[in-house]
Amino acid sequence: MSKTRVYEYAKKQNVTSKEVIDLLKTMNIEVKNHMATLEGEAITKLDASYNKGKSTAPKTDSKNKPETKTANRTQGSQQQASQANRGGQGGSQNRGPQTGGNRGGQNQAANKGRAGGQRNNNQGNRGGKNRNQKSKTPYQPAPVKQKELPEKITFVESLTVAELAKKLHREPSEVVKKLFMLGVMATVNQELDKDAIELICTDYGVEVEEEILIDSTDLETYFEEEQDADAQVERPSVVTIMGHVDHGKTTLLDSIRKTKVTEGEAGGITQHIGAYQVEVNDKKITFLDTPGHAAFTTMRARGAKVTDITILVVAADDGVMPQTVEAINHAKAAEVPIIIAVNKMDKPSANPDRVMQELTEHGLVPEAWGGDTIFVPVSALNGEGIDNLLEMILLVGEVEEYKANPKRRALGTVIEAELDKGRGSVATLLVQDGTLQVGDPIVVGYTFGRVRAMVNDLGRRVKSAGPSTPVEITGLNDVPQAGDRFVVFEDEKTARSIGETRAQQALQAQRGEKTRVSLDNLFEQMKQGEMKDLNVIVKGDVQGSVEAVAASLLKIAVEGVNIKIIHTAVGAITESDITLAAASNAIVIGFNVRPDANAKRAADAEQVDVRLHRIIYKVIEEIEAAMEGLLDPEFEEKVIGQAEVRQTFKVSKVGTIAGSYVIEGKITRDSGIRLLRDGVVIFEGELDTLKRFKDDAKEVAKGYECGITIKNFNDVKEGDIFEAFVMEEIKR
Numbered sequence: 001m002s003k004t005r006v007y008e009y010a011k012k013q014n015v016t017s018k019e020v021i022d023l024l025k026t027m028n029i030e031v032k033n034h035m036a037t038l039e040g041e042a043i044t045k046l047d048a049s050y051n052k053g054k055s056t057a058p059k060t061d062s063k064n065k066p067e068t069k070t071a072n073r074t075q076g077s078q079q080q081a082s083q084a085n086r087g088g089q090g091g092s093q094n095r096g097p098q099t100g101g102n103r104g105g106q107n108q109a110a111n112k113g114r115a116g117g118q119r120n121n122n123q124g125n126r127g128g129k130n131r132n133q134k135s136k137t138p139y140q141p142a143p144v145k146q147k148e149l150p151e152k153i154t155f156v157e158s159l160t161v162a163e164l165a166k167k168l169h170r171e172p173s174e175v176v177k178k179l180f181m182l183g184v185m186a187t188v189n190q191e192l193d194k195d196a197i198e199l200i201c202t203d204y205g206v207e208v209e210e211e212i213l214i215d216s217t218d219l220e221t222y223f224e225e226e227q228d229a230d231a232q233v234e235r236p237s238v239v240t241i242m243g244h245v246d247h248g249k250t251t252l253l254d255s256i257r258k259t260k261v262t263e264g265e266a267g268g269i270t271q272h273i274g275a276y277q278v279e280v281n282d283k284k285i286t287f288l289d290t291p292g293h294a295a296f297t298t299m300r301a302r303g304a305k306v307t308d309i310t311i312l313v314v315a316a317d318d319g320v321m322p323q324t325v326e327a328i329n330h331a332k333a334a335e336v337p338i339i340i341a342v343n344k345m346d347k348p349s350a351n352p353d354r355v356m357q358e359l360t361e362h363g364l365v366p367e368a369w370g371g372d373t374i375f376v377p378v379s380a381l382n383g384e385g386i387d388n389l390l391e392m393i394l395l396v397g398e399v400e401e402y403k404a405n406p407k408r409r410a411l412g413t414v415i416e417a418e419l420d421k422g423r424g425s426v427a428t429l430l431v432q433d434g435t436l437q438v439g440d441p442i443v444v445g446y447t448f449g450r451v452r453a454m455v456n457d458l459g460r461r462v463k464s465a466g467p468s469t470p471v472e473i474t475g476l477n478d479v480p481q482a483g484d485r486f487v488v489f490e491d492e493k494t495a496r497s498i499g500e501t502r503a504q505q506a507l508q509a510q511r512g513e514k515t516r517v518s519l520d521n522l523f524e525q526m527k528q529g530e531m532k533d534l535n536v537i538v539k540g541d542v543q544g545s546v547e548a549v550a551a552s553l554l555k556i557a558v559e560g561v562n563i564k565i566i567h568t569a570v571g572a573i574t575e576s577d578i579t580l581a582a583a584s585n586a587i588v589i590g591f592n593v594r595p596d597a598n599a600k601r602a603a604d605a606e607q608v609d610v611r612l613h614r615i616i617y618k619v620i621e622e623i624e625a626a627m628e629g630l631l632d633p634e635f636e637e638k639v640i641g642q643a644e645v646r647q648t649f650k651v652s653k654v655g656t657i658a659g660s661y662v663i664e665g666k667i668t669r670d671s672g673i674r675l676l677r678d679g680v681v682i683f684e685g686e687l688d689t690l691k692r693f694k695d696d697a698k699e700v701a702k703g704y705e706c707g708i709t710i711k712n713f714n715d716v717k718e719g720d721i722f723e724a725f726v727m728e729e730i731k732r
């Protein structure tokens, strides 16, 4: 059954969202707010309740709701209608012949289909059953000499009658005839939409599938492709190290590399390519060795999820510092597991308990204290505890089960890239899935090429690189950017054409940047259902004011909006705050602080909304005002036209099509519809299809004929009147 949001439902019933929410409460159905989605069952219950309500209400003019009798009928027919509607609908021109003849044709086809073997899919079966039950026309043998029907046909977007006929191994004239029987007037060269194609195929008992064309230039789609679970094998975890200045990130990365990389790789010269791999207990771990969350979040801001696990380095002699907190919030925002490395344990002043205590305040509770965060005491300087840390990484990797398919064409993300005088464009790529081979045609960000040479983190030339492996490649036309995606294609021609198209798109995109959330467009984005949370970063002059602003923000209660504070800190607004905001689609609130020059530039470039205030209630007022638009708008009904039903006919999959004549005003596709019989409202609901001949129509004006079907309602009779209305918003 269909889904609808609370406010949409409320609008339909002409009541407030709150009323609906309260009613749901009495039914023990909890919904958060007016944006919540209602499932079939809830809708059914609500419908029942509202229709009951109406039955007891005194009968009023035609503007009002149906009376008891009709309310019941509405209910009863809903199932029936949704059944009929399930497979979509065909064209609905009201020139179809008598229903009897119609069914006879279908029956014949259905039998034919079955005679041709067990090729009926679900749809075919369903259709076939229906026809068998209803049909009283005797079976007529099919013409003998016809070619056999195919088992299945596919199409993209639409087909002309001639194309469809060819696919079905039938004469176009036969298909035209059949369409006519089904109430669709079409010529041989006419395009048939999906519904009409399905209608015909179901009738023939031929399976049909629409091939959806994906946008091949959107690299993201290749990352989202569904993968064969059987082909998935374990892959190394990809780890990023973060932490406060001087807490030992670089030392830790060096120490891990020194102790592990050269083992079994004697003579290998480690080379800085932005990432490296180590081997522990016969398993590999990949480290991104651009420490710090700047790189981490920059990548995420560009849409790339690269890191599987974050190591948060906290110096035991210094404890949790501002950038520690920032790193935590970055990792949390990216939903990446965190392992704590309590560093500098060799120092006499080391106080690991204090680190644990302080991190607990940020939701990172050690296992020893009943939490689930792994803490590993280490000394990056003398190597103590490093093995333990690496084992913990393997453990988390095992639990999270990171997998990839080494057999597919490679895809992944750019870690670093630069222009080398001798070698041209040089890029370090992290292969995230598949295996990258020398010679592969590749698209990287907005550039493309062929992998000319590959060098691994030990400076060795390699021919292939599997999942989670970092490699440096040459052979690209241009220099990509860190965080860009790469995808390997089957041939160079495809890679070139996709690369070139993407370069063009990038140019165009620069002109019309995509919209980030700002208080100005907040309402619009929420209305379109694009946002449920408003992410906020709060920076302030002193801890007290930051806390006060955050607390007041959380108290804002506006239906449908959830304020989520993803980061708070004392100090000026920095570039790092802006990158986090951009990556998390957040707004930044500065209380008695300003952005520094870099942050200002970044905010402009990334179009992050930064709001500066000096008085708390102004902050709250501003946010509330932005959300105000989210309150339920009030609506007023306006009747826009009337149509008279001149003829009705039933089509098994579609339901009842009402061939109608517009006698007043106009009927529009998106108008509400009310069915009047002898001046009494029989049904009120939504239009399902509005057609002129076989084409969907946006609106049909006075003096024209049209075919109308109503959602979930089939009991239409000749002489009934459709009243079309729209709800107009009343400005507050």
Ligand SMILES: Nc1nc2c(ncn2[C@@H]2O[C@H](COP(=O)(O)OP(=O)(O)OP(=O)(O)O)[C@@H](O)[C@H]2O)c(=O)[nH]1
Pocket: 243, 244, 245, 246, 247, 248, 249, 250, 251, 252, 291, 343, 344, 345, 346, 347, 378, 379, 380, 381, 382
């Ligand atoms: N005693 C001791 N000193 C350490 C340890 N780890 C790092 N250090 C020292 O701490 C200082 C900072 O270490 P780095 O590795 O540069 O710290 P970082 O976090 O990379 O610093 P930034 O790159 O500036 O953010 C250096 O002087 C290191 O020698 C440790 O385990 N024990």
